[in-house]
Amino acid sequence: MAPVTTSGSLDVEAVRKDFPMLARTVHGKPLVYLDTASSSLQPRQVLTAMEQYYETCHANVHRGVYTTAEEATARYEGARVAVGRFVGSRDPEREIVFVKNATEALNLVANSWGAANLRPGDAVLLTEMEHHANLVPWLMLAERAGVELRYLAVDGDGRLDLSDLGRKLDGVKIVAVSAMSNVLGTIPPLHDIAEAAHAAGALVVADGAQAVPHFPVDVHALGVDFLAFSAHKMLGPTGIGALWSRAELLDSMPPFLGGGGMILDVRLDRFVPADPPHRFEAGTPPIAEAVGFAAAVAYVETLGMARVRAHEERLTEYAIDALAERLGEDCTVFGPPAGHDRGGVLSIAFRDIHPHDLAQVLDQYGVCVRPGHHCAKPLMRVLGVSATARASIGPYNDEQDIDRLIEGLTEAGRLFS
Amino acid sequence: MTDLEDLYREIILDHYRSPRNRGELESPPAHRVEGFNPLCGDEVVVTMLVEDGRVADIKFAGSGCSISQSSASLMSSAVKGKPLDEVRELIFTFKSMMSIHQASLGSNSTDGEDADDSYNGNGDGNGLADVRKLGELAALQGVVKFPVRIKCATLGWNALAQGLDELDAGR
Incomplete structure (x- = not known):
């Protein structure tokens, strides 16, 4: 109830x-807990779901043919669907990549999409209020690939100054912006920014680490191309987060981390990557955490x-x-x-x-x-x-x-x- | 005394409100070292003038919490005018006090002999972590109960130690 x-x-x-x-x-x-922006507390429902998973059906996913392995895989893939639907994905089986946290999701975008699509002289538009997670990956890319970084200023009220958005978008290939500031609480008009960015031929990646846990987020209503968020800031466990993007966009991107589970075929001189989202999920994923993530989503959906x-x-x-x-x-x-x-x-x-x-x-x-x-x-x-x-x-x-x-x-x- | 009163002793608050030797000496001739605590953004700048084997003058600048700033202030008062070997011993004693091991021995323990024994070995014989030798500096003892704040308390001291090492190396 x-x-x-x-x-x-x-x-x-x-x-x-x-x-x-x-x-x-x-x-x-x-205890007066006022640090949810760092990491939230977890309800009993999340803890119980994870414990129940470990006690009844833990196995590695996508590998075994035995019953518990099938069950574990079903729980893991079920979590993907639950998490995707929560942010408005219409094709969650293909549009949600499980990652370690929002930071890894943003690194994935900068490294995979960024490295494949950005050339020297291209620009990335950021804001002065970004968390280091949505800043340092782009600084690293700028150093490596000769990409120019530009910034939207923060005004005296702590809002983004969008007066020169059009001018700053000239030559920009991607806009990376927080959907809610972890310092100021500012919720920028992401829909307007995305519209302007798309008109200028740029994509938009939203850092949703603070937004997704605190207000209804629908990727289509916002009009963004990527959305990164973490489970542990939204009543879920640490160690898992998600990247949402459109299936065809993910499909166009090269792998980020290599290893087991992200390939179709491997030879001694080459490999063929798997389709998304598994292309971006090298190695054994955080399975119990995915179960906990889904339980957290179910819990906040109950709250509304x-x-x-x-x-x-x-x-x-x-x-x-x-x-x-x-x-x-x-x-x-x-x-x-x-x-x-x-x-x-x-x-x-x-x-x-x-x-x-x-x-x-x-x-x-x-x-x-x-x-x-x-x-x-x-x-x-x-x-x-x-x-x-x-x-x-x-x-x-x-x-x-x-x-x-x-x-x-x-x-x-x-x-x- | 509550933990909080133990951390924020009157002498610490006094040095925080009215820091001694605050500012920067002209460099050169003074030697200048910056210390940062990336965790909290605290910074301290220590400028020191070493002449005839003594810390002839020392000042500190920067910004940070009451612990980092008062510790730097107390440090400047304690080492100003002292011969270098005494200063180095003081640095060692202070940093020993700031170690978790020392904390576990208990600051007011009656078996102080044992505590002293465990720190013997640099030829001093009086116990390297004998807080009685620290005078006013002993007020910072309460910091060890708050492990994240130890870095605040040692910020200025590490800058001083680095400066002395650099001067030793002829830089």
Whole structure:
């Protein structure tokens, strides 16, 4: 039964009961988990699915003919279909590649599509707010292949400056952009960017690591050509992620990693690669993790992504308002004001207290936030800080968590006054 | 004392709020070393003037958390004017205090003899990790309970050690 209140919104109290980690204490205080942008917690349903898989039908996939091997393969391929349908794929058997995480998915695009299609002088359009995962693979490619990198700027409100998008697209072959910033929470108008990119003859790869877990994402509605995301940020296990792309696009791409499972034939002087998606899945894949990924998808589908988004949008607004009301000008939250184009990632500066010290004090109150540059060093330079303390929310967070965050910040203020 | 009070002792907060020897010496003649903690983006710049076998002057600059900045401040006060062999011993003693092994011995243990024994071996005989010799620096002892912060506390010290090594090598 879906954890829904009588008014049709998410029943957070019921959701919280599904997460075993929320039952523990830290330094004698109940755990307040505000680091979902790094990695989410897992509901019991995901853990049980993985355990049940290992206890009943573990075997390697696509190899054995015995019953449990068939069962394991069916679970693995079933997970592919579930994950694909979740993001709107119409042909998930051919359009979803399982990878280690969103980072590997983006490396796959840069290395396979990039190396096959980009020539010296071609340009790649990125943004100043990209996570290193959607930046370093392109920097590596630029060094290797003489490709030019361009960047869309981030404006004073933490939104992308699209005023010169048309000009910057000239000569661009691919646009690589985050569907939601892991630092600012910014949700850029991906559909508009994709339309402009396609008109200019460029493809679009979206880093969906923060977007897919927090609002309904449909690859066709967004109009992107590639979408990368990770299971462990959306209530699933670590060690698995997915790359979605259109079947014919994947079909045109050379293999990325070589090994078992990704070939049709191998001779001593050549090999014939398998069709996608297996072409991109060398070696034994993370099978139990795929089972857990599918269980996570089933779980959030039960919650309803629209309900999850509505809850998180409301909580984000509560947090931004409460931080401003109770801490005043001592507290800065980077990124756009609360609204439809903003997710629940709150990068905080509090007085001149270093984020590491803030996070350390917060830990004493059981509050988990992440201090640092959040793998977005170029963006930190744009914001004029070396680091922030980041609180990020998930479907299991409530107003009380935000109140505890603010109490902890107040204590830090007292200690460092 | 709670862990947090142990980490943020008054003397640490004092050096954080009012850092000693902050700034940069003109280089040259001073020797300049930069230290980075890629994990958190902390950076410290240590400039040192070594004359007649002593650290004649030292300053530190940079930005970072209270632990990295106060540790660099405490370090600058502790080594300024000291002969190089004493400075090197201090670096060794401080870094020993910052090791997990030392933490497991317990900072207030009564069997300090054993602790000292386990660190004997550089000819000093008084125990290399004898925190009593560290004076104010011993305030940073609480950091070992927070392993990720050890890198913050040693940032300035590693820069100083690197600088002395570079000067030794004639650079």
